[in-house]
Amino acid sequence: MHRLPPFRYEAATSAASAVQLLAAHGPDALVVSGGTDLYANIKQRLFTPKVVVGLRPARDMHYLRFDQSRGLEIGALTTLARLAAEPVVCERYPALAEAAASISTPQLRTMGTIGGNVCLDTRCNYYNQNLDWRQALGYCMKKDGDICRVAPGSPKCVAVNSSDTAPVLQAYGARIRLLGRSGEREIDIADFFMDDGMRAWAKQADEIVTAIHLPVPAPNTVSAYRKLRLRNSFDFPIVGIAAVMQTDGGGRCTGARVVLNAVASKPLESPGAARALVGTKLEPDALDAAADAAYATGKPLDNTSGSIPYRKRMLRVFARRTLEACAAPR
Amino acid sequence: MREQELPSVSTATNPDGDARPLTSAVEASSVLRRAPQYPPDKPEGFSVVGKAGPKLDSFTRVTGQDRFADDIFLPNMLFGKMLRSTQAHARILRIDTSKALALPGVVAIVTGADIPVRYGILPSSPDEMVMALDTVRYVGDPIACVVADDELTAEEALALVQVEYEPLPAVMSIDEALRTDLPQLHPNPRRTNNIHKEVHLEFGDVEAGFASADRIFEDEYFFEGTTHAPIEQHAVMAQYGADQKLTLWAATQTPHYLHRIAAAVLGMPASQIRVIAPPVGGGFGGKTEPFAHELAAAFLARKTGRPVKITLTRQEVFYAHRGRHPVRFKLKTGVKADGTITAIHLQSWLDGGAYGSYGVATTYYTGALTTVTYKVPAYKFDGCRVFTNKPPCGPKRGHGTTQPRFALENQLDKIADALGLDAAEYRKRIAVDPNSTTVNGLRVTSCGLRECIDAATERTRYKEKRGKLARGRGIGLAASSYLCGAGLPIYWNAMPQSGAIVKVDRGGGVTVLSGTSECGQGSTSMLAAIIAETLGVDPSDVSVCYGDTDLTPVDLGSYSSRVTFMAGNAARDAASKARHLIAQSAAERFGVGPDRVGFAGRRVFDLGNRERSMTFIEAAQLAEARWGTIACVGSYTPPKLAAEYKGSGVGPSPAYSYSAAVAEVAVDLETGEITVEKITLAHDVGRCINATNVEGQIEGGVYMGLGEALMEEWPFRAGEHKIPNLLDYKTPTSLDTPPIEAIIVETDDKEGPFGAKEAGQGPLNPVIPAIANAVADAIRARIHSTPITPEKVLKAMDAASGTTLRLKKVTTPSKPSPVPV
């Protein structure tokens, strides 16, 4: 990587002041939370901001609270380390704690935030490279070039969503709160993620994520997250599966959401997998059918570590294992 | 170790293994000791050698007090950056540096035309230049060097240098390099392809050997290229003083070679150049030759009169490379029904990358040590190294012997299984004997191979487990050997390979000057221990001054596992001379003969009557009064070892270390993921000088082997290194690293210092095939290429059960055409 180039750092003292600073500096400004993604990208010259607006001093986004009626509210600046350790998260939203705990390394989880995680830039091994490396190859559509190296015929960039919390949040039916010049809004997180590697969020340039809101889980909700990576630490997911299910008292599945990770520019929901589960007692056959559906949904491309056939094959294995973890009596 | 902790002389004979607390990754350590084969060197026994304890420099390392090359800042210094090729293979038509030079803050720019001198670490392949003159041969090949007041300006200037290329077809594989219709990287009218070096050797009656075999096994293997990935990126600081002397502080394992080549490339007398090797943050073979950035910094410091620093980025470290060659093998072994080997024919094809580096030696090494582990009565070796448009390959820990060891040990298990032999007993039965000579003329002296196999297999209950564990669990064994320094220097000369000066201060301190480089391997502690043992002082009394061509006598450098054996012997030679002087004057005082004088615990005494003694300080002062300043020189020249054939210079060593590793693995049969649960490694180190250090080297070797076995890859896409960073280039994390048990085996080598051999490289070699054999045991199928990825595991299982896809077979080229003369 290159050295960090000079830029002006402006500390935001509140969410509102961050929005003001962003508006004042226009397209020259970017926000930073933990910086674990942004600074690496700046060092590779993927971004060259003149101004970086620091969100960490904004105390009004550092919180995590649970309430029996409201559910869980997570301020955008909550660190991944806290999310993974918070008892209420571990008890009520175990898949979220699992996902947070599986991200990168302890050092990075201490700095990295949930806000930064859901806004994690989409990744591609033609893109996450130094400037001179990309120059030697002739660049690509996402930065400085005009074609997609992974899928040359594709009209859009297919860089992958690699955020581990994103699929889990979607499976829990989370909502995301945004603050911009035109005010605050809260949308379904599934609508926040878009399947376009270059425009992966339904977010205006002057908007920031201020919080994430998870509903109170229905009784008998079970959830799990499993990810494939080549090493036991450090590595981004190359396949991920999040599942959240509800059962009635008799163990029959009444609702399910299965979301695939790292196989598209957004978390990819598999409605077929959900259909295969709902109404069953989560017998092995049902789990197999759901895993087959998840397998059919995901189409890995050649832009992460691991080969396409292997990642494809692992979709079924990981789907099955995630579902088994949900179905296991506890 | 403080003085009062030094054992008293009466109890100091052969101190027994340590009882250190268990640490996380290291379970325990035991030292197997064998009665010395000759009387100990010190009549009073050892008081320092054999002790466990932290490296002397570990505290300054871990507290950040060591100053690495990149930590050096000088007044008025400049920062350099190299412009590197964006083309895998191209002719340079034009370079325009004018815009870059005009950028404020830029002080100078040089290109290949400014330093048109060819050099190479081996005198036989001088094919490198500091910067490309007319042709670039890989993405990352240096083209120009900018120096500016700060790094960012230098970087900005690089973008302003305009280079016009005429692209040439790129040669990206061994197969392509053997073709005759692609351009040559280095014009060679004697050939029509890109072969760099061919070796054909035959020993014994190979034909008869195969004819007398009951079974012949033939397999093909591929060992993937890997890189060293030291934590410290290469760095250099160059200063050209008003006295017209050039000083280089370089992150190098070989200050002497940098000194020699800098003199040649810069056209300066060596007497005007001083090379200093500050503490090095890991080398593993990746810092054993002069690099373009070092020579460019030197040139620019002289040109501008200002100090110049260049520190490579991690990506540039991947480009500088000199890593492990990818090698394809064809291995044919003939055996009797009882497994006795009758003949081996080994063929290797090495992907050398763009330049020669140490590649000629590497080529020989892929064949040379085949015979040093097991008895081979007839042996044929054909080696072939090719040039490709990739970063140059070179030596990495295990230099050229790691790759064939993967093939040999893999096939040996296969032979044992086919013949129904116990794989451990079989290896022991065919193991070479101590004090023997191999068919290719290599002299084996001390050899603890059988002891290593016993130690590692007994500790793990290998025999009870192999072939009997549930599917998905496996245990694997492999053995190996390694050099204790190459017997011959890389440039022909009759001078010592190592020199040392030992100076005794009248205050009781001892200073040693040694030309070695400290890369974290522990050479400093080793030298201090050897000198402390010889003079009866504490290692903390010894100050080690290393790697400074003005101050320290030549040592060829910290590579080839030569430092303990060679620099250790040189230091011991010098210290023994000082001891002799001190003993003589003390003997006069005691009124006894000098051979009755003992040294231990910072005291000098009459061995016949220990009451009669004085402090080391008193003895040193007595000696200085008697003889004048006590400063003694020592050196080490290996005995003549090479046999009489062309190519016999690669392989001989004054001694060989031996290792055996047992790997225990669990394989997830659905995902193919491999969990290495434990590695147990027994290593014949000759004599252990410092158990902590030897264990550290074993653990490091295991760790490095683990990465090569399971995950490291060297892929290229569109002519470019696909993953030149430490996120995508996978090396194991601490969570991937299993518990490691190191077992130290001692055989007391006759020629090593206090009987010591080496531990720097040898312990890596058996790890990779041990893991491969364990995986084969777990999945009942063999994988013939590294790394053993989950995907290959699944494919191998599929192929074995005949279900779906077949594992892509490893193939080797048909034999390269003979050289047209």
Ligand SMILES: Cc1cc2nc3c(=O)[nH]c(=O)nc-3n(C[C@H](O)[C@H](O)[C@H](O)COP(=O)(O)OP(=O)(O)OC[C@H]3O[C@@H](n4cnc5c(N)ncnc54)[C@H](O)[C@@H]3O)c2cc1C
């Ligand atoms: C070696 C390494 C391994 C990693 N492995 C993983 C992994 O396995 N899984 C994983 O999910 N991530 C991984 N990461 C990525 C990263 O560490 C995490 O995603 C982290 O959560 C990012 O949070 P941050 O606060 O550091 O983000 P930042 O770097 O501060 O920001 C990331 C992006 O989000 C934007 N942003 C930040 N906060 C907000 C906000 N409140 N509103 C709007 N935009 C915002 C920034 O402008 C930037 O574009 C890894 C990173 C590294 C360096």
Ligand code: SF4
């Ligand atoms: S997916 Fe295509 S456009 Fe997107 S970053 Fe990768 S190569 Fe570039």
